[in-house]
Amino acid sequence: MEPDSGAKSLLLKNKFKNEYFNANLDMNFKSKYPLITGSLVLPIPHYPAFRIGAQAVVDSEKSEISKHVYAINFKQSDVQVHATLTGHSDVDLSVFQKFKDMKLGFRVGWRPDTRETSFGAALRYKTSPTGKVKVKIDQHCVVGLAYKLKLNSDACLALCTQFDGKNLENGGQKYGIMFKFGS
Numbered sequence: 001m002e003p004d005s006g007a008k009s010l011l012l013k014n015k016f017k018n019e020y021f022n023a024n025l026d027m028n029f030k031s032k033y034p035l036i037t038g039s040l041v042l043p044i045p046h047y048p049a050f051r052i053g054a055q056a057v058v059d060s061e062k063s064e065i066s067k068h069v070y071a072i073n074f075k076q077s078d079v080q081v082h083a084t085l086t087g088h089s090d091v092d093l094s095v096f097q098k099f100k101d102m103k104l105g106f107r108v109g110w111r112p113d114t115r116e117t118s119f120g121a122a123l124r125y126k127t128s129p130t131g132k133v134k135v136k137i138d139q140h141c142v143v144g145l146a147y148k149l150k151l152n153s154d155a156c157l158a159l160c161t162q163f164d165g166k167n168l169e170n171g172g173q174k175y176g177i178m179f180k181f182g183s
Contacts, residue, residue, distance in 0.1 A: 033061035141165035
């Protein structure tokens with residue numbers, strides 16, 4: 001129950017996973033008709049580096065599938081490639097690579113109905129055994145920076161900012177600080 005609005009909701013999650021498949025079924029009751037999300041991930045026989053998957057979201061109030069996603073994933077040692085097709089039209093491709101203390105990620109996307117392309121890049125660098133720096137940028141030149149420091153086994157400190165690289169003088173920058181204590 002949300003204290004401000006008094007709205008009630010219930011979320012049920014089910015998961016079954018073994019070496020041959022991973023299945024999820026979530027039911028979100030924000031009204032008397034749940035929003036049902038189901039997903040399934042399977043390995044491809046004789047190709048252990050590949051996985052295929054599908055996800056569907058069903059709006060039971062309207063009795064229709066509101067979203068569907070197909071995916072294929074390739075993972076070999078330190079490289080991972082992930083491709084998705086959403087709604088039989090929107091295409092996304094992501095590539096990730098790990099090299100020593102650095103992880104890199106790139107994403108490109110395309111929506112044929114609007115002819116809109118999107119892309120992003122991210123980097124995570126482990127500066128020390130207790131510190132990490134993260135940098136990300138997208139097609140709109142929005143830049144995110146973060147530094148996370150693990151103070152001890154129970155505490156960590158994180159500082160972050162996000163700003164529009166094209167309009168630095170216009171304001172709108174976001175800043176954050178987090179201190180987490182306990183497990």
